Amino acid sequence: MGELQSAVDALAAEDLTHLFGPALLERLGPLLVLQNRIAAEVARTVRQCELTGAAEHDGLKSMAAWLRGHAHLSTAEAARVVRTGRALEHLPATAAAFADGALTAAQVATIAPIAGEAERAAAEAQEVDLGAVDQALTEVAQGPAHERLGQAVHHYLEALDPDGVEPDPTEGRRLSIARHADGSVSGRFDLDAVGGEKVQAAIESIVQANRPLGDDRTRAQQNADALVQLCDNQLAAGSLPTLRTVKPHVVLGLDLDDAVDQSTGPGAARTGFGAQVSAARARWLACDGSISRIVMSPDGVPLHLGRDHRVVTPGLRKAVVRRDQSCVFAGCGAPHWWCDVHHLVHWLHGGETSLANSGLLCERHHTKVHHGFRVQRDPGGRWRTWRPDGTEILIGTPLLV
Structure with a gap:
């Protein structure tokens, strides 16, 4: 082990700044093989530790617990190493290829489930030659179809229990959403x-x-x-x-003063699910939304609730769609059913809610236009787009070099 540590120290001390493409790749290849070989030795050693109860020496119940505490591995990673060590006892072809550095730890972990106790019993009951399966999967892992290794393992495991109960697909479905302090999720x-x-x-x-x-x-x-x-x-x-x-x-609450102020106004508006967004983003959403006026007393009690007012009527939207067909931002063309009706001059600042003051913009480019970009329809009916620096985005014009 001392020699191995010295060799790694020597590698770490090498200056790589004078190397380029081919030389760096020549150095990388052997390192990847060595990484695989070391991972194989780790799995083999962990298995032997498990068999001899070595974790008890440090007062721990299992090698998974030892790996979590002493090697700082995650629960999933520690379990993977332990499973790999157990599986290699029953998979000589995989073990040999792993020890030679020809397989990665991830590939071995993918193959390992075929050597589980229940899987081995099922293979024996059906007179399946586990050694032949082991050899075949090892060849897949090393060949041009290595990305399909997981599928090959899955097909084999399904074939072991062809008459098993079809699982309910909804049982394993999960969706978790976490909201962060800045409102992002x-x-x-x-x-x-x-x-x-x-x-x-x-x-x-x-x-x-x-x-x-x-x-x-x-x-x-x-x-x-x-x-x-x-x-x-x-x-x-x-x-x-x-x-x-x-x-x-989407529900947004925004004070009138923040709505008419053209500054960004960070954290000025609050969404229905509790996130805070800027006044600028609220004004962007207000381009094509419903507005409800609520008058509040100084102590926060609602005094008057106005009726919802749709800024862009269905009839106006139909007219804008008929004219523009798609997002008018240069080079986009996203379909109209993805688009908002954008006010060229915002209604908060006196812009009319009219066909002449409207244009279709997809979400991405609606955001761009509210952050410095500009779109305008010229007298000939052609939409033009300008960057924040005032230069126009021209489509099909050769780049100057």
């Missing part, structure tokens, strides 16, 4: 194969339908925008179940 979901396919199909349809010129969003950003758009479409359709006697919609 993050979440995680787990879906069955069919449920996941439905979600992917819906999101992919929106991603592929909106690929504007110059789009530099990552795939993750495109997916997130598509999810918001999917919800926006459903909210706008009015077909969702009622929420506390009203159709579900």
